[in-house]
Amino acid sequence: MADDRERRHTRWLGIAGLSATRLWKRTVRTRSGRLVATIFAVALTIALLLLVTGIALGLAEGGIATQDDADVRITPEDERTLSAVDGVEEPNLGATNERAETISFQDGVEHASPVLAEPVRLETADGESETVLLVGIVPDDEPRTVAGLSTAALEPGDPHYADGSYDGPREGEVVLSRTAAERLDATADDDLTLSSARTDGESPTVSVAAVDEPAGGDAETPVALVHLSELQSTSGAADGELADRILVWGDSESATAAATDAYPDAGIESTGDTNPSSLFDDGLAFATSVLALIVGMAICASFVATTMGMTVNEDRATLAILAAVGFPTHTRLGIVAFSTALTTICGALLGIALGVVGIHVVNAVAGATVASGAVAAMHPLFVPYAIGVALVSGLIAVPYPLAVAARTTILAEVER
Amino acid sequence: MTILNRAVRKTVSSASEAPGERASTTVRLTDVTHEYGTGGGFRSRRERTVTALRDVSIEVDPGEIVGLEGPSGSGKSTILHAVTGLLVPTAGTVELHGTDLTTLSDRERTRIRRRHVGIVFQRFHLLSSLSARANVALPLVQAGVPKSARRERATALLEEVGLGDRITHLPSELSGGEQQRVAIARALATDPDVIVADEPTGELDTATGETVLDLLTDLGRDRAILVASHDDTTLSVADRLITLRDGTVVSDGG
Structure with a gap:
């Protein structure tokens, strides 16, 4: 009994090895065009799936106000109990x-x-x-992206703050988004007056330093960048030096450590940590990735079924030889199924590599043209996801090559 | 070689079908008739049939080389296919070591073929993507022989057929004669009791054909060998000649 089990084990190991060797030799030494085509078809489909999912994930990561290139964000924990009336005021x-x-x-x-x-x-x-949604920040020498706009046109520093006295000289600069500029019909160097319900009779004037195209997110919202202390004075946030969040640029680990020291109870989010669950929070991104999954799986399964069916059809002589030397039907079908699965996995692995390259290329192209940061995100979970999708596609596809293999007439083939 | 043969025989044989001592008659065909049916098409009411064999009875003993001669369509290949279990005749019995193949399932016939029959085809029928050694070891994979033993057995057989220096070559890198020698080695891999060879020299020149025949008869000694051919030189190695015409045996022992 144990002998039989051992022999069966050895047999299936041998069959798996035989299938893998055949596949390898046919791809590398005899250069089977059909096999290479199958692997590339699967690879391209998987790469496209990862690219679309990556873009959807990038899309799900935030709107225009949170569109920045910071490495770490410090935000207040969402303590709803602080407010008597829910939704009236976000914590600062x-x-x-x-x-x-x-x-x-x-x-x-x-x-x-x-x-x-x-x-x-x-x-x-x-x-x-x-x-206009005015966003106050403290710019530095390096151009940063905050609320989708570049800080490059603002003078570095925030002199109006003056160590908390808020009586320093005002820079009086504003960077308008394209939408804000169009609605105000304002161009560079135009003067604008700020008016807010909280302004105590004072109406500071700012000059348009630049009009910028927002990078990613919601381009329809009119936003503008100003120096932080000037907005705090105008909006009444100077008392307590309030802000919605703090952005930190630099080495992710050091920035996270410094942020934790400064705000031990606040939420600290490293932007390097892409969270795939954010896909489920964004309707459009989720729908896009689900659509990509269905289309990807359908295309992948169709390609595998067609090309493997054709490969098996060409390979009927081999199946007949295997039958002649003593391989029963179930083993021959096992070889076809194993070869199909192996081809699909090879395609998936190549597809993952192509998908990663594709995401980098899209980010590079977008960064050089329309966006200031990454538009497509990558996550380690993409690897098992891609292999899983390819395997399910292979499973959907495998009945066709199996049917072709089962139709092989052994005598007709060996007599040929 | 003898030790290797014994090891392989031990692995590939099961208790129920162990040939043990080779029986006095290895192959026995009794009153075998076979008709190939051809569909008469949609409008035809009758199915047209071609009779390939008609009441054929043949016996082959261990160590005997039997030649099958006759014109194309006389039934030579059909007899070989019946002996290998690739074909189940319409009527009659085909016994291999006393087991009637016509009563077995497709799976059981495949098992008997793997354990007791080696086939040499006219066109070699090697797997193009496998090396010579992997081709020879092919029947041992299904037999559940461990990889190291498969390699050892295949290498020994290739050395016996004079291809010790070609074990890693693909079939496309071998000449016709070398490919047929690989096919002979493959046919011997499971140490079978019967070897069937259908036009084994049909694709080879005379000198190469003679070498292949020498190998076949030398390595196939003690086994029952059936050789079907049009070629007199090939048939000259036979101990007994059976002549076929229109599916019937016209002479046995000529």
Whole structure:
């Protein structure tokens, strides 16, 4: 009994080895075009699936206000109990200007800036006014992306803050998004007046430093960048140096450590940590990735079924020889199924490599043209996901090559 | 070689079908008739049939070389296919070591073929993507022989047929004569009791054909060998000649 089991085990090991050897030799030494075509068809489908899923994941990662190129974000924990009326006021971080400066001085941290977003009414000299989402930040020498806009046009630093006295000179600069500029009919060097319900009779004026195309996210929302302390003064957030979040640029580990020291109870999110579950939170991204999965699987299964069916059809003589030397039908079908699965897995592995390259290329092209950061995200879970999709496609496809193999007439083939 | 043969025989034989001592008659065909049916098409009411064999009775003993001669369509290949179990005749019995193949399932016939029959085809029928050694070891894979033993057996057989220096070559890298020698080695891999050879020299020149025949008869000694051919030189190695015409035996022992 144990002998029989051992022999069966050895037999199936041998059959798996035989199938793998045949596949390898046919691809490398006899250069079977059909096999190479199958592997490439699967690879391209899987690569496309990963690319679309990567873009969907990138899309799910945030809207225009959270569109930035920071390495670490510090946000207040969502403590709903702080507010008596739900949804009236989001929690803020306090003492942000001072602590962001402290974080900036840590080793491995390039820059840290609080970010405050407030809807503010901007008025042109012609009397036209429009509510714009004003985003206050502390720029530095390096151009950064915050709320999808580049900080390059703003003077580095935030002199109005003046160590918390908020009486330093105002820079009076604003970077408008294309939508905000169009709605206000404003261009570079135009003066705009800020008006807010919280302004105590004072209406500071800002000059348009640049008009920028928002990178990714929602291009329809009118947004603008100003120096943080000037917005805090205008919106009343100067008391307590409030901000919605703090962005940190630099080495991810050092930035996370510095952020944890400064705000031990706050939520700290490293942007390197792409979270695939965010796909489920975004309807469009989820629908896109599901559609990519269905289409990818259908195309992959069709390609595998057709090309493997044709390969088996060409290979009938081999199946007949195997029958002649004593391979029963179930073993011959096992060889066909194993070869199909192996071809599909080879295609999936190549597809993963192509998909990763594709995501890098898309990000590079997007970065050089329309976006300032990555538009497609990558996650290690993509590897088992791609192999799983390819295997399921192979399973869907395998009945066709098996049917072709089962139809082989042994005598007709060996007499040929 | 003898030790290897014994090892392989031990692995590939089961208790129920162990040939043990080779029986006095290895192959026995009794009143075998076979008709190939050809569908008469949609409108035809009758199915047209071609009678390939008509009441054929043949016996082959161990160590005997039997030649099958006759014109094309006389039934030579049909007899070989019946002996290998690749074909089940319409009527009559085909016994291999006393086991009637016509009563067995397809799976059982395949098992008997693997254990007791080696086949040499006219066109070699080697797997193009496998090396000479892997081709020879092919029947041992299904027999469940471990890889190292398969390799050892295949290498020894290739050395016996004079291809010790070609074991890793693909069939496309071998000449016709060399390919047929690989096919003979493959036919001997499971140490079978019967070897059937259908036009084994049909694709070879005279000198190469003679070498292949020498090998076949030398390595196939003590086994029952059936050789079907049109070629007199090939048939000259036979101990007994059976002449066929229109599916019937016209002479046996000529």
